[in-house]
């Protein structure tokens with residue numbers, strides 16, 4: 033969304049800042065140069081900047097890893113270059129929330145993504161090796177997030193996943209009437225979609241989609257979304273707090289299934 037300032041310049045009122053601490057900034061080419069996220073950066077709706085601990089390493093090998101106290105396998109990120117890059121990012125992006133991505137973090141879901149978008153300024157710390165010193169987490173990090181219960185070789189992919197899902201919710205980034213249309217905005221899975229051709233090897237498009245009756249189509253899609261969610265993700269249905277209309281539709285879906 034663009035807004036005119038007093039001197040008639042255009043500026044983005046929805047600008048979101050992501051400052052990223054990583055020893056592999058080139059990995060982010062995947063979101064910077066492609067698709068919806070790439071365009072959002074070009075349009076200056078998203079601002080991404082990198083801080084590489086290697087640039088803050090003062091030994092002659094520019095090393096960024098260090099041995100863990102107490103022994104054991106694996107290395108940790110060295111404290112000093114990491115700390116200096118966090119300090120630099122914080123000084124350039126005041127009032128930012130500092131987020132550490134790790135398997136120990138709080139697991140994200142679409143509802144949390146909708147809250148995060150209001151933050152506007154986020155500094156992501158992407159861990160490598162076996163992670164970072166606990167004192168950095170305790171004194172420099174505001175929140176620790178996880179994208180799911182699995183382990184990655186670094187936090188970079190997790191940061192990209194989060195930036196991608198936040199980006200598509202910024203007004204003006206994707207062509208959608210509202211995030212209300214999203215699967216998950218009602219805590220349900222998406223309904224099935226169909227495009228040309230009308231028939232593929234005897235498989236037909238549901239007739240109702242040609243009816244032109246928008247209310248009937250809305251009801252059919254809602255019923256499919258409820259039914260599919262009940263079949264594939266009963267845990268989501270349990271917490272969905274269904275309206276009366278939705279309960280009736282889901283019961284009709286279940287009954288229909290039994291008859292088949």
Ligand code: 4G4
Pocket residue numbers: 133134135159160161162163164177178179180181182183184185186187190
């Ligand atoms: C912190 C500690 C995030 C970060 C250890 C990061 C999974 C997620 C890392 C590590 C990550 C997630 C190298 C094990 C980086 N893995 N689920 N890896 N490891 O969000």
